[in-house]
Amino acid sequence: MIRLQNVCLNYDGGPNILDNIDLALDEGSFHFLTGPSGAGKTSLLKLIFLAHRPSAGQLDLFGQNVKTLTRAQLAMMRRQIGVVFQDFRLIDHLSVYQNVTLPLRIAGKREADYRDNVTELLRWVGLGHQMDSKPETLSGGEKQRAAIARAVIARPRLIVADEPTGNVDPEMGIRLLRLLDELNKMGTTILIATHDNYIWSSFNHPRLHLENQHIQRLAPEAAPYV
Ligand SMILES: Nc1ncnc2c1ncn2[C@@H]1O[C@H](COP(=O)(O)OP(=O)(O)O)[C@@H](O)[C@H]1O
Ligand SMILES: [Mg+2]
Secondary structure, three states: OEEEEEEEEEOOOOOEEEEEEEEEEOOOOEEEEEOOOOOOHHHHHHHHOOOOOOOEEEEEEOOEEHHHOOHHHHHHHHOOEEEEOOOOOOOOOOOHHHHHHHHHHHOOOOHHHHHHHHHHHHHHOOOHHHOOOOHHHOOHHHHHHHHHHHHHOOOOOEEEEEOOOOOOOHHHHHHHHHHHHHHHHOOOEEEEEOOOHHHHOOOOOOEEEEEOOEEEEEOOOOOOOO
């Protein structure tokens, strides 16, 4: 599903942040991406959700070399990727319901066809009673649940999350991860950057550790969270 071959990334010809990365992630897999601050986790995720191009090397997503794609094809591919940011990026003047349904409206879906699904999803993430609230009235954990709901609503094949638990307390962090774990059980491929040890050590998923421009693959260490 995701394949990097000899991928390098630098900014404006500066030193390589990522150097000759080789990585293959299977469809349906769940990986944590760890590493010290500044190691390049966000940069690697940006390559994968198509916000950046590799400076060198080849990136294949969903079996296609992204370099060969037209702008329209890239946009189509981008719609199959749900992204969760640490700072939520909800739109302030829209309600929770409007934020979460944004990807569907962009895709030209009719509200009558999705209203019930969205309501069900929002109940599932515990925001059923806050559908009409504005983001500013929500707690950090609620905002992140809304952001996750928005990332998953269009049923992406891949979900990429950058420090999704960075702004929530540990208990909420585990709850958010369980939600992503459930989606993974239904077949969604998941990649989550985190520097929270308690997060990755609470789930039985392999870890990619990025440090000094290189990636090391580590087996799951944890007992599965119960
Ligand atoms: N847009 C950018 N322009 C220049 N340098 C950047 C940019 N984004 C990140 N960097 C640099 O790349 C390195 C890796 O950053 P980042 O990918 O954010 O790491 P992490 O997410 O692991 O903390 C850092 O040294 C950072 O300063
Ligand atoms: Mg980062």
